[in-house]
Amino acid sequence: MNARVQGVPGRLDNIVLVADLAGTAVFAVEGAISAMRAQLDLLGVMVIAFIVALGGGVTRDLLIGASxxxxxxxxxxxxxxxxxxxxxxxxxxxxxxxxxxxxxxLDAAGLGLFAVAGTQKALNVGISSFVATLMGTVTGVGGGVIRDIVLARIPLVLQVDLYASSAFIGAATLILARRLGLAPMACAWLAGSACFALRMLSVHYGWQLPRA
Amino acid sequence: MNARVQGVPGRLDNIVLVADLAGTAVFAVEGAISAMRAQLDLLGVMVIAFIVALGGGVTRDLLIGASxxxxxxxxxxxxxxxxxxxxxxxxxxxxxxxxxxxxxxLDAAGLGLFAVAGTQKALNVGISSFVATLMGTVTGVGGGVIRDIVLARIPLVLQVDLYASSAFIGAATLILARRLGLAPMACAWLAGSACFALRMLSVHYGWQLPRA
Amino acid sequence: MNARVQGVPGRLDNIVLVADLAGTAVFAVEGAISAMRAQLDLLGVMVIAFIVALGGGVTRDLLIGASxxxxxxxxxxxxxxxxxxxxxxxxxxxxxxxxxxxxxxLDAAGLGLFAVAGTQKALNVGISSFVATLMGTVTGVGGGVIRDIVLARIPLVLQVDLYASSAFIGAATLILARRLGLAPMACAWLAGSACFALRMLSVHYGWQLPRA
Incomplete structure (x- = not known):
């Protein structure tokens, strides 16, 4: 980490905390909705809400050694x-x-929040930029992937229009904005917006990645 | 942790060890039975026995940072x-x-043992009461959930009569009994019995949680 | 760990690094192939390549506390x-x-490399021989198992001819060769070859484990 960043650890930790909690709230509601649609009982609804809301962050923290x-x-x-x-x-x-x-x-907003929180937290603990981008992506899609694994279906996020890719681009935007020397809060807004915008555009236009 | 608890770390660790090992033995046999019924070979039987017996405790330890x-x-x-x-x-x-x-x-006994061991161990490493209750539940149901994920089916414990709920109530009973100042061993017996009794009663009477 | 081993940590770490990276390269290609056969898009191909290549080693490191x-x-x-x-x-x-x-x-070669790397790394951090053998097996089969879980199918490696068993025998060979006092590099080659040979022979002759 460079000197400027080390000088404001509190602010960077706060960005992670706020983005993490806001994403958690959005994704918990989403998880509950998908569980109620699958006719699960109260416990099932709570379990899926927990998994979708917390699964991505827990996976990130285990992977970066924040234990x-x-x-x-x-x-x-x-x-x-x-x-x-x-x-x-x-x-x-x-x-x-x-x-x-x-x-x-709402989901695109949650995805952007988690992509920012995940990337920033990985950088905060000294993970390299390239791997931090992957950690931001994992934070964004992890909860949904674990939910689909528990419900024994192939993860939707590996199939739909630029879902994981939007998280990845958001994470990469954060890295780039930091390299350009922008203020931490500006980097976070820029990255979250990039993820959100790409996801919404890909849904609207039906963008897909190429196949072999 | 309060002073009384810190004064008897050995006894509390012993409760965790004994309950953990007894639960491990019961759940290993159960895992082997479910694998043999699924026509798996010797390796498959051993893998599923390991997963059911150790999966909940490993998940708990990873989550609470006992590494x-x-x-x-x-x-x-x-x-x-x-x-x-x-x-x-x-x-x-x-x-x-x-x-x-x-x-x-047998399974209800194993569930009670793991709920007690999981909650107590989380408390021992300084996890808050609320989250410790969740960790006790995860310890109880984790092995079965991972087995069902590996066998590509929706986890039974999310569907059957008050299964995870029994572990949760057992874990909550442990927290409550400790708050009331009961001796550690009494807390453990009370919590394990509460989990066991609720599970057996729910099977007998077919109790279900509400749906939305 | 005995004195001789502690005297050459660099060499042992190098064995782990080289075997790990070679296995990573082989398994990444294999993962990409299986994903392209399943008609996944570019992102899906990269995700499955990452999972197959890195899943076993990540699982091992989380389990042995190398964080x-x-x-x-x-x-x-x-x-x-x-x-x-x-x-x-x-x-x-x-x-x-x-x-x-x-x-x-190619897969059998990757399996042998990962079995060696996994067992050696577990021993390097002070895990007991018995558990290190299991960690070598987990390293070898973990990536494939997680891929199959993500693709919502029962893991192939639990079903096909002595797959996990070959990794287990390779890992056990490493332990045995070390006990016999062979040089670290000789132990690694012997263990990798044992795993590779058993896997190839089991495919050729269709060897299966017994069922109950």
Whole structure:
């Protein structure tokens, strides 16, 4: 890490915390919705809400050696997932009525938040830029991948329009913006926006990656 | 951790060790039985026995940052799983003849043991009460969940009568009993019994959680 | 660890590094091939290449408490997987034309390399011989198992002719050769060859383990 970055560890940790918690809230609701649609009971809804909300961050923390994972050491993470999943269960009539476009928009926002949080946290503990980009991607898609593995289906995020790729581009944008010397908060906004915009554009235009 | 607890680390570690090993033995036999019923060969039987017996504890240890996991650092864990899985394979005629009610009873005992061991170990390393309850639940259901993931089916424990919920209630009972100042051994027995009783009652009466 | 081993940590670490990287390259190509056969897009091909190449080593490192895993801390691991997976994608016409027998031979070589690297690394960090043998096996089969879990199918390696068993025998050979006092490099070659030979023979003769 360069000197400027080491001079503001508090601010960088705060960016990770805020982006992580905001992403956790969004993804917990999303997880609860997908579990209620699969007719799971209250426990199943809470388990899937936890997995989608916390799975990506836990995987990232295990991989970068930040042990124990923040989602275990800091009770606010699971408590937030519990509350959001519980609220989604109680108010299921309203929640299940959320339109598909709005869900995709919320999910894209969560993806951008997690891509930023994951990349920044990996950099904070001294992981190289290239691997930090991968860690940002893992943070963004990890929860959804584990949910699909638990539900015994091939992860959607490996199949749909530039999903993991959007997280990857967001993470790479963060690295690039830091190299250009932008302020930490500007880097975070730029990276999250890049991820969000690419995901929304890819859904709108049906962009796909090439096949062999 | 409070002063009283810190004064008897040896006793608390012993409770974890004994409950962990007893649960490991029970779950290794159960894993071997489910693998033999699925027509797997000797290796498959041993792998599934290991996964069911050690998967929950390994997941707990990775999540709470107890690294390396006890099941890797202490050879008695895998050796016990190896011996119990091997014995189940050799004496498969007798083992496969165990009646379903007896299997459910053994499994409920293993679940109670792991719920106690998991919660107590998380508390021992300084995890908050709320998250420790979740870790006790993960220890109880983790092995079965990983087995079902490996066998490409939706985890049974997310579907059947108050299975994970029983582990959760057992873990919560441990926390409550400690708050009330009961002796560590009394807390452990109370918590294990609560988990066991709830699981058996839920099977008998077919209790289910609500759906949205 | 005995005195002789502690005297040559550099050489032992080098054996792990070289075997790990060679296995990573072979398995990345294999992963890319299986993903291209499953009609995945460029991202899916890269993800599966990463999983098959790095999954076993990451699992081993998490289990033995070598944190963060080498595949995250050392950028050469993911860079190698990226380059090999990318080359397989670009030259897919040639790569997809590789004959089945040659693929099995390459895979058996990768399996031997990972079994050696996994066992040696576990011993290097002070894991007991018995558990180190299991860690060698996990390193060899882990990537393939995680790939199959992600693709929602029962892991092939639990079903085909002495696959995991070959890794286990290779790992056990390494332990035995070290006990006999052979030079580290001789132990590694002997163990890798034992795994490779047993795997090839089992495919040729269709050897199977017994069922209950």
């Amino acid at each position: 124990p994972p923040k989602a275990v050491a800091d009770w606010r993470y699971p408590a937030l997932a519990l509350v959001m999943g519980g609220l989604a269960f109680v108010f299921h009539e309203g929640v299940l009525g959320i339109s598909e476009p709005l869900l995709i928009l | 390396p996991p006890k099941a890797v650092a202490d050879w008695r864990y895998p050796a016990l799983a190896l011996v119990m899985g091997g014995l189940a394979f050799v004496f498969h005629e007798g083992v496969l003849g165990i009646s379903e009610p007896l299997l459910i009873l | 963060p895993p080498k595949a995250v801390a050392d950028w050469r691991y993911p860079a190698l997987a990226l380059v090999m997976g990318g080359l397989a994608f670009v030259f897919h016409e040639g790569v997809l034309g590789i004959s089945e027998p040659l693929l099995i031979l």
